Amino acid sequence: MQENKGLNKLTNRDFFKGDVKIIRKAKPGPVVFIVTNGLGAIEAVIKDSDFNVGDVVYLEGQVNEHKGRTQIEIQKIQKSIMDFDTIMLQKAKPLRTTFSINSDRYEKMKPVMVSIASRIRASILKGQPIMIRHHNDSDGFISGMSLEMAIVHFMKDQGIDPKFLLFRSPSKAPYYASGDVLRDLVLSKRFVEEDNSDLKPLIIVCDNGSTPEDAFGLAILKTLGYESIVIDHHNPVEIDENGVTSVDKYLVDHLNPYKLGLDSKTSAGQLCYEIARMICENFELNLMPAVAGISDRCDTSETAQYIELTGKDKEYLGKIGTAIDYMSYQLKHDAGKGVFEQLFENYDFVLLINDEVRKGFENQLQCALPYLRSQEINGINFSVIDLEKYTMRFTYPGPGAVLSRVHEVAAKQNESLPSLTIGATEDMFIVRASQPVLPVQDIIDQLQAKYPYANVDGGGHEMAGAIRFVGAHKDVLIEEIKNILKSKTATFSIAE
Numbered sequence: 001m002q003e004n005k006g007l008n009k010l011t012n013r014d015f016f017k018g019d020v021k022i023i024r025k026a027k028p029g030p031v032v033f034i035v036t037n038g039l040g041a042i043e044a045v046i047k048d049s050d051f052n053v054g055d056v057v058y059l060e061g062q063v064n065e066h067k068g069r070t071q072i073e074i075q076k077i078q079k080s081i082m083d084f085d086t087i088m089l090q091k092a093k094p095l096r097t098t099f100s101i102n103s104d105r106y107e108k109m110k111p112v113m114v115s116i117a118s119r120i121r122a123s124i125l126k127g128q129p130i131m132i133r134h135h136n137d138s139d140g141f142i143s144g145m146s147l148e149m150a151i152v153h154f155m156k157d158q159g160i161d162p163k164f165l166l167f168r169s170p171s172k173a174p175y176y177a178s179g180d181v182l183r184d185l186v187l188s189k190r191f192v193e194e195d196n197s198d199l200k201p202l203i204i205v206c207d208n209g210s211t212p213e214d215a216f217g218l219a220i221l222k223t224l225g226y227e228s229i230v231i232d233h234h235n236p237v238e239i240d241e242n243g244v245t246s247v248d249k250y251l252v253d254h255l256n257p258y259k260l261g262l263d264s265k266t267s268a269g270q271l272c273y274e275i276a277r278m279i280c281e282n283f284e285l286n287l288m289p290a291v292a293g294i295s296d297r298c299d300t301s302e303t304a305q306y307i308e309l310t311g312k313d314k315e316y317l318g319k320i321g322t323a324i325d326y327m328s329y330q331l332k333h334d335a336g337k338g339v340f341e342q343l344f345e346n347y348d349f350v351l352l353i354n355d356e357v358r359k360g361f362e363n364q365l366q367c368a369l370p371y372l373r374s375q376e377i378n379g380i381n382f383s384v385i386d387l388e389k390y391t392m393r394f395t396y397p398g399p400g401a402v403l404s405r406v407h408e409v410a411a412k413q414n415e416s417l418p419s420l421t422i423g424a425t426e427d428m429f430i431v432r433a434s435q436p437v438l439p440v441q442d443i444i445d446q447l448q449a450k451y452p453y454a455n456v457d458g459g460g461h462e463m464a465g466a467i468r469f470v471g472a473h474k475d476v477l478i479e480e481i482k483n484i485l486k487s488k489t490a491t492f493s494i495a496e
């Protein structure tokens with residue numbers, strides 16, 4: 001066998017001698033190790049052994065085929081003093097560190113992206129399980145799926161079986177809620193038992209994770225000794241002049257454009273896609289960042305470049321995003337493995353779902369629009385609709401999507417003014433604005449200050465977000481939002 005050759009390239013009747021690291025150990029029965037030389041992995045079998053995951057050993061043995069699998073039959077195993085960590089660290093460096101498009105924004109974020117890609121590659125190489133949690137919308141699914149696809153690709157290239165090593169799931173709440181964190185902990189325990197490994201999974205949170213709402217969940221993970229990474233583009237709300245956010249102290253890496261003085265206009269799906277390309281230099285699926293950017297309304301030159309790469313138009317791609325949102329709604333907590341992938345492969349499936357979604361919107365809007373109330377306050381077209389009363393519950397599209405459409409209609413009705421639309425449910429306001437006339441966070445801060453007993457909470461982008469509160473105070477809070485608008489002294493101009 002030649003040097004610098006991955007162990008997964010060994011073939012029947014080779015004789016192996018060399019230093020390896022144990023990345024998995026399976027019992028009972030004979031001990032089956034998965035060992036790697038940093039370039040590729042292979043099974044190595046012995047009757048019994050006290051060596052464990054993480055140990056570096058010197059091996060000698062015949063390579064044989066057993067039930068269709070190539071294995072080293074260990075004849076000699078002993079402790080090795082080789083510095084494997086240095087070799088693995090070297091190997092973890094991405095082979096590709098260029099982007100699929102030209103972007104000054106990306107260049108600014110590159111060091112963090114390369115660092116995250118290296119860390120994920122290092123986890124794969126040492127057999128550390130990886131758990132991906134992502135927002136349950138189109139951009140969030142694309143974030144999680146692009147990382148997942150690249151990781152699977154890289155694992156297979158290395159001869160590593162992704163089973164028990166990779167897990168992805170959507171979050172129900174628009175943040176990494178403690179319930180999801182605890183569920184992940186239970187699942188991670190199962191990983192470790194299957195694996196006989198004492199390596200705790202690496203947790204990756206995408207399109208969520210940057211705000212104070214995420215802090216409790218991420219603090220739990222840190223306290224229990226887990227490594228977590230956040231890749232997000234939502235406004236972190238709490239961020240100091242050095243770009244340090246409220247969650248940074250719980251993380252090993254945190255990519256968020258705001259940390260580098262940028263904004264939410266680069267979607268998490270686009271960030272994750274570029275990191276995915278660095279994890280595996282053979283991974284490419286440019287439909288993903290194009291759809292993610294369109295779904296999250298990121299009107300940037302980056303999105304335009306991605307669209308161009310696909311050779312499709314915005315409408316065609318937008319329909320894939322719509323279909324992802326629909327499936328996410330129907331599948332709830334389910335990762336939908338194998339089904340979401342179809343949306344990037346079978347466009348008839350996309351069209352079929354879009355037809356259903358169109359009918360659903362028509363229905364919901366027919367119910368809601370007659371009850372939309374608009375008024376001009378201080379140069380702003382302010383509209384309110386009671387989504388609880390005037391839409392069908394548990395029916396797609398849900399209140400957030402319906403409110404977006406209602407807002408579009410409200411904005412069209414009075415195009416000369418900036419529009420702010422609020423959709424109210426029992427204990428939540430969904431907010432949409434055509435311009436950043438009154439950022440959602442400002443509303444939250446002011447309501448919190450004046451009505452502490454309403455327990456106002458929430459978050460979002462500058463022009464879209466959600467505000468939760470104790471239901472009894474709903475009407476008072478709506479009136480207060482109107483007062484906030486009335487008392488604003490600034491006049492707003494229409495953006496060109």
Ligand SMILES: [Mn+2]
Binds near residue numbers: 267268
């Ligand atoms: Mn997003």
